[in-house]
Amino acid sequence: MKTTDEVILTIESALELEKGSLSMDTSMGSIEQWDSLGHLSILSSLDILFDGLIAPIANISKAQSVNEILDILIENKLIEK
Amino acid sequence: MKLYSIISDIQYYLPSRLLSNEDLVSDNPDWRMDDIEKKTGIKNRYICEDNQTSKDIALLACEKLFKNNIKRSEIDFLIVVTESPEYIAPAMSCDLQNILNLKTSVAAFDINLGCSGFVYGLMIADSILCANSYNNGILVCVDTYSKYISPNDRTCRPLFSDAASATLITRSQSKSVGPFELGTDGSGYQDLIVQNSGTKKQANIERNLLHMDGGAVFMFTMRTVPKVVNDLLKKEKYKIEDIDLFVFHQASKLVIDNIKRLLKLPDQKVYENYQLVGNTVSSSIPIALAQAKDDNRLKKGSIVMIVGFGVGLSWGATLIRYI
Amino acid sequence: MEKFKFNLTNTAIDLYLFDGIFKPTGTTKLLVDSVISNCNGVVNKKILDLGSGCGVVAISLNKEGLSENIFYASDLNENTVECVMYNANKNNCKVNVKKGSLFEPWYQEKFDLIIDDISGVSSEIAEISGWFDGVPCASGVGGDILTNTFLEDSVNYLNTGGLVFFPVISFSNVKSILSTAEKTFDIVECVGRSEFMLPESMHSSIDILEKLKEAGYINFQNKFGTIIWYTEIYKAYNKT
Numbered sequence: 031m032k033t034t035d036e037v038i039l040t041i042e043s044a045l046e047l048e049k050g051s052l053s054m055d056t057s058m059g060s061i062e063q064w065d066s067l068g069h070l071s072i073l074s075s076l077d078i079l080f081d082g083l084i085a086p087i088a089n090i091s092k093a094q095s096v097n098e099i100l101d102i103l104i105e106n107k108l109i110e111k
Numbered sequence: 112m113k114l115y116s117i118i119s120d121i122q123y124y125l126p127s128r129l130l131s132n133e134d135l136v137s138d139n140p141d142w143r144m145d146d147i148e149k150k151t152g153i154k155n156r157y158i159c160e161d162n163q164t165s166k167d168i169a170l171l172a173c174e175k176l177f178k179n180n181i182k183r184s185e186i187d188f189l190i191v192v193t194e195s196p197e198y199i200a201p202a203m204s205c206d207l208q209n210i211l212n213l214k215t216s217v218a219a220f221d222i223n224l225g226c227s228g229f230v231y232g233l234m235i236a237d238s239i240l241c242a243n244s245y246n247n248g249i250l251v252c253v254d255t256y257s258k259y260i261s262p263n264d265r266t267c268r269p270l271f272s273d274a275a276s277a278t279l280i281t282r283s284q285s286k287s288v289g290p291f292e293l294g295t296d297g298s299g300y301q302d303l304i305v306q307n308s309g310t311k312k313q314a315n316i317e318r319n320l321l322h323m324d325g326g327a328v329f330m331f332t333m334r335t336v337p338k339v340v341n342d343l344l345k346k347e348k349y350k351i352e353d354i355d356l357f358v359f360h361q362a363s364k365l366v367i368d369n370i371k372r373l374l375k376l377p378d379q380k381v382y383e384n385y386q387l388v389g390n391t392v393s394s395s396i397p398i399a400l401a402q403a404k405d406d407n408r409l410k411k412g413s414i415v416m417i418v419g420f421g422v423g424l425s426w427g428a429t430l431i432r433y434i
Numbered sequence: 435m436e437k438f439k440f441n442l443t444n445t446a447i448d449l450y451l452f453d454g455i456f457k458p459t460g461t462t463k464l465l466v467d468s469v470i471s472n473c474n475g476v477v478n479k480k481i482l483d484l485g486s487g488c489g490v491v492a493i494s495l496n497k498e499g500l501s502e503n504i505f506y507a508s509d510l511n512e513n514t515v516e517c518v519m520y521n522a523n524k525n526n527c528k529v530n531v532k533k534g535s536l537f538e539p540w541y542q543e544k545f546d547l548i549i550d551d552i553s554g555v556s557s558e559i560a561e562i563s564g565w566f567d568g569v570p571c572a573s574g575v576g577g578d579i580l581t582n583t584f585l586e587d588s589v590n591y592l593n594t595g596g597l598v599f600f601p602v603i604s605f606s607n608v609k610s611i612l613s614t615a616e617k618t619f620d621i622v623e624c625v626g627r628s629e630f631m632l633p634e635s636m637h638s639s640i641d642i643l644e645k646l647k648e649a650g651y652i653n654f655q656n657k658f659g660t661i662i663w664y665t666e667i668y669k670a671y672n673k674t
Contacts, residue, residue, distance in 0.1 A: 066266045074365060074369050078372070091326030100658045104658065109659060
């Protein structure tokens with residue numbers, strides 16, 4: 031199972047942010063880098079992190095904040111509750 | 112005697128007006144164009160003039176076909192795949208039949224599909240040729256999405272190009288096209304939609320405006336495309352190594368790179384031309400096939416898999432053997 | 435000297451950190467954003483950034499048009515004066531910056547807006563976090579000593595109708611701080627909140643965090659297999 035830290039690092043890397051710059055409520059549109067293309071980069075990077083397990087999750091694209099992404103990953107038992 | 116179909120020729124037309132990344136920044140100075148280009152991979156788009164319609168550019172693509180030995184009188188059917196007709200009615204294919212001076216016994220009809228449209232059109236053309244005494248048909252794919260896109264739409268404007276293609280499909284005694292894998296998931300119909308168009312009136316929404324939920328469409332491609340590729344391979348008892356070239360709908364770099372990753376496809380097996388052409392919707396695959404042939408990526412005996420996916424949500428894939 | 439970019443609404447400012455100066459965090463960003471969006475069209479005001487560090491809050495508010503041509507800043511740290519002046523100069527702002535603890539340097543001055551930018555986490559957390567690398571944090575085990583003193587003293591330095599903004603971090607005694615705020619001001623309202631994950635550097639100190647939580651000094655949530663803490667920004671003022 032991947033850790034929350036790995037997920038956060040992945041999102042930061044996808045958005046080309048400095049480590050430690052995300053808060054739980056950072057969301058699409060709240061920072062310049064997380065626009066619609068940034069969102070696709072996040073989804074793509076998460077799918078790489080989880081070896082293809084993200085693509086089948088129907089509602090993952092609707093998760094538009096760090097909190098929401100983590101909630102969906104927990105729902106799908108991909109990270110610890 | 113079993114009958115088959117073969118793609119005899121593909122011609123296309125790209126409008127002369129070029130929209131570069133510099134032009135986009137000039138219109139929208141707050142856009143981070145470096146980042147947009149890095150992720151979409153697209154440097155140029157072709158845009159119709161204000162008074163130029165899908166019919167105008169479809170006509171130009173078709174006329175290119177008639178320069179190459181096929182006579183107008185030999186055309187038995189005309190299929191037009193478009194989501195940007197001049198009018199809702201009549202079908203644009205009827206208008207084109209007249210302007211192209213095709214015989215009145217031609218079967219002409221439109222198909223309202225986008226990025227999967229070429230595969231669907233090819234399937235229908237193949238079925239017509241296999242079932243009838245028809246010999247030749249033209250499959251036109253044409254879209255002018257630029258007329259639906261807001262100038263400051265950062266999701267759509269960097270991606271889409273206008274274009275038309277005309278594919279000549281001919282009856283053959285050798286199998287070249289097929290089998291087909293097609294599919295639909297209408298639960299995603301709102302993920303890529305021209306809003307407030309047609310008879311459904313939506314208050315407070317600008318008329319004829321393209322809306323795309325990029326995330327939803329992206330996840331749809333990641334879920335669907337690898338599966339349809341594998342299903343088609345299984346149907347024909349092929350492996351990935353048996354396919355010489357994959358031609359996907361040229362959605363964007365991010366989409367195609369992820370498809371390559373999920374299917375573990377080496378770069379040399381995948382044809383890409385989105386960089387200089389953009390996403391031409393239904394013409395995307397035929398233009399890519401034509402350019403692949405010009406680039407000598409297709410030879411006699413090549414087996415190509417084409418996969419279209421997008422608006423609907425709809426998808427289709429088939430094999431083409433170059434004989 | 436470290437250079438970094440701090441994003442504002444429509445622009446970004448370049449700031450430089452001298453040695454021993456606190457590096458802005460997510461709390462800093464939340465503080466700036468909350469002040470900007472809760473000043474009800476306030477412009478050209480006399481603003482004091484207390485505990486200014488590199489001057490990020492004051493310069494940001496100046497760039498957003500809230501402050502007069504000159505802004506006021508102070509910090510206990512000796513290097514601050516030079517650092518703030520350097521950053522103000524780089525960003526075309528004028529500053530009146532002084533060294534001193536809390537309101538010490540501002541005897542008999544009054545301000546329209548006072549921003550509490552002083553360390554407000556438990557000193558035990560300051561020690562293990564790495565956030566205060568070389569920067570003093572004398573906020574006490576509950577992280578409330580300095581903030582409470584700030585709140586009690588701030589009324590004496592406010593113009594009529596003046597506002598105070600202060601962060602409350604869940605790695606401090608939130609109850610104690612809010613109680614002091616409510617005793618001092620007529621109105622105390624939360625105007626911003628962000629949640630954060632425990633930084634990797636603190637993972638090995640979870641037992642210390644658990645003990646502090648048990649003793650009532652701090653609070654946090656166990657979620658997503660890690661620790662989630664929060665910062666809230668409060669706006670306080672007296673009715674006129």
